[in-house]
Amino acid sequence: MICGMSEPAAAESRDDGDLQPEADVFARRCTSRATLQTVTGRWGILALAALSEGSYRFNALRRRVDGVSERMLSQTLQALERDGLVHREVLEAIPPRVEYSLTPLGIEVANRLLDLIELVESHMPEVHAAQQDYDARRRRPL
Amino acid sequence: MICGMSEPAAAESRDDGDLQPEADVFARRCTSRATLQTVTGRWGILALAALSEGSYRFNALRRRVDGVSERMLSQTLQALERDGLVHREVLEAIPPRVEYSLTPLGIEVANRLLDLIELVESHMPEVHAAQQDYDARRRRPL
DNA sequence: CGGGATCCGAGACGATACTG
DNA sequence: CAGTATCGTCTCGGATCCCG
Numbered sequence: 221m222i223c224g225m226s227e228p229a230a231a232e233s234r235d236d237g238d239l240q241p242e243a244d245v246f247a248r249r250c251t252s253r254a255t256l257q258t259v260t261g262r263w264g265i266l267a268l269a270a271l272s273e274g275s276y277r278f279n280a281l282r283r284r285v286d287g288v289s290e291r292m293l294s295q296t297l298q299a300l301e302r303d304g305l306v307h308r309e310v311l312e313a314i315p316p317r318v319e320y321s322l323t324p325l326g327i328e329v330a331n332r333l334l335d336l337i338e339l340v341e342s343h344m345p346e347v348h349a350a351q352q353d354y355d356a357r358r359r360r361p362l
Numbered sequence: 363m364i365c366g367m368s369e370p371a372a373a374e375s376r377d378d379g380d381l382q383p384e385a386d387v388f389a390r391r392c393t394s395r396a397t398l399q400t401v402t403g404r405w406g407i408l409a410l411a412a413l414s415e416g417s418y419r420f421n422a423l424r425r426r427v428d429g430v431s432e433r434m435l436s437q438t439l440q441a442l443e444r445d446g447l448v449h450r451e452v453l454e455a456i457p458p459r460v461e462y463s464l465t466p467l468g469i470e471v472a473n474r475l476l477d478l479i480e481l482v483e484s485h486m487p488e489v490h491a492a493q494q495d496y497d498a499r500r501r502r503p504l
Numbered sequence: 505c506g507g508g509a510t511c512c513g514a515g516a517c518g519a520t521a522c523t524g
Numbered sequence: 525c526a527g528t529a530t531c532g533t534c535t536c537g538g539a540t541c542c543c544g
Contacts, residue, residue: 243483245408248429251490252483253408259482260402262536266387266395278506287390289538294507304492315505316544325485332481336474340401341385341394343467348393350446404516420526431518436527457525458524 223250255303263288263296265333268322271306272330275321305329365392397445405430405438407475410464413448414472417463447471 223243243252258264263285270276270284282293297320300306305326311317322330340347365385385394400406408427412418418426424435439462442448447468453459464472482489 243486245411245479245483246426246428252479252486255486255489256407256479256482257404259478260407262399265398265402270388284388286388290507291539292537295537302493302496303489304496310506313505316507318506325488328481328485329478332474332478336401336471336478337387337394337398339470339474340398341387343470344385344394344397346467347397347445351444354444354446432527433519433529434517437516452526455525458527460526 223247223252258296258299258303259305259329259333261296261299263292264300265337267293267296267300268305268326268330268333269337271320271322272327272334275319278318278320281320300326365389365394400438400441400445401447401471401475403438403441405434406442407479409435409438409442410447410468410472410475411479413462413464414469414476417461420460420462423462442468 244250245253245256247253259268266285266288267281270281273284276284278293278297281297282288282290285293288296297306297308301308304323307321307323307326309319309321311319386392387395387398389395401410405427408430409423412423412426420435420439423439424430424432427435430438439448439450443450446465449463449465449468451461451463453461
């Protein structure tokens with residue numbers, strides 16, 4: 221089973237969404253849902269999208285992803301590295317130098333994200349119109 | 363400019379990421395980033411993915427998206443409706459009946475999300491292997 | 505330069521109760 | 525059935541200080 225999250229001794233197989241042969245994001249405890257979150261999280265998307273342009277050093281990436289704090293970028297990169305999407309290479313030098321780049325899987329994921337980003341960006345006028353429409357209708361329900 | 367968020371009287375144009383002719387998720391205050399978050403948020407993805415299977419009523423959708431609370435589903439659907447991705451239709455009847463479905467734009471977005479979901483699900487074995495590798499290396503740094 | 509450790513507020517989230 | 529309201533919890537995320 222792909223969905224399994226081998227927890228030491230908590231909540232054994234009384235669930236039904238746990239015995240599936242394949243990953244299913246709709247199942248509550250499926251690990252694919254967690255992975256999807258690290259990928260689509262607030263900073264995960266942007267980090268992957270930025271790294272799809274090429275490798276970055278920590279602070280360069282921080283400047284590229286406008287608004288991210290050191291802490292969150294560090295956390296995000298660790299999560300992405302753990303899931304095998306980002307490769308971290310420490311270059312022995314003074315001052316320290318660390319290069320981040322995408323793994324093959326990371327590239328695949330990033331490509332999908334870029335598709336999505338491009339789609340959303342190109343349709344922002346529609347979205348803004350819908351928002352104004354919605355907000356107007358909510359102030360005067362009818 | 364697409365990135366603009368017309369705020370009454372706060373933080374005028376001393377920013378640089380605000381005068382662009384196009385949307386850019388990398389810019390801190392770009393509205394496309396917010397939209398991307400409602401779309402890729404924890405429940406947003408799953409709601410859109412579920413609705414790509416066809417229209418759903420509120421509680422049916424709640425059952426489909428395993429683990430979501432009434433509150434969060436309601437919030438998520440409102441955000442998606444506001445951005446013009448989900449259509450909400452109230453059928454006058456007793457008991458009340460509300461159908462949720464995707465708009466044309468919502469379908470486009472959902473398709474991209476399904477691509478991403480499928481990719482992630484199919485690579486979960488790789489991800490799990492990477493995680494175990496990472497965790498093992500962190501316990502014994504070298 | 506590339507982070508880790510800590511503190512703390514804001515918002516996400518879930519459970520429950522209530523309404524039309 | 526389809527939500528809203530309220531509350532308490534808990535994680536996210538920013539600011540700051542610190543170290544190699």
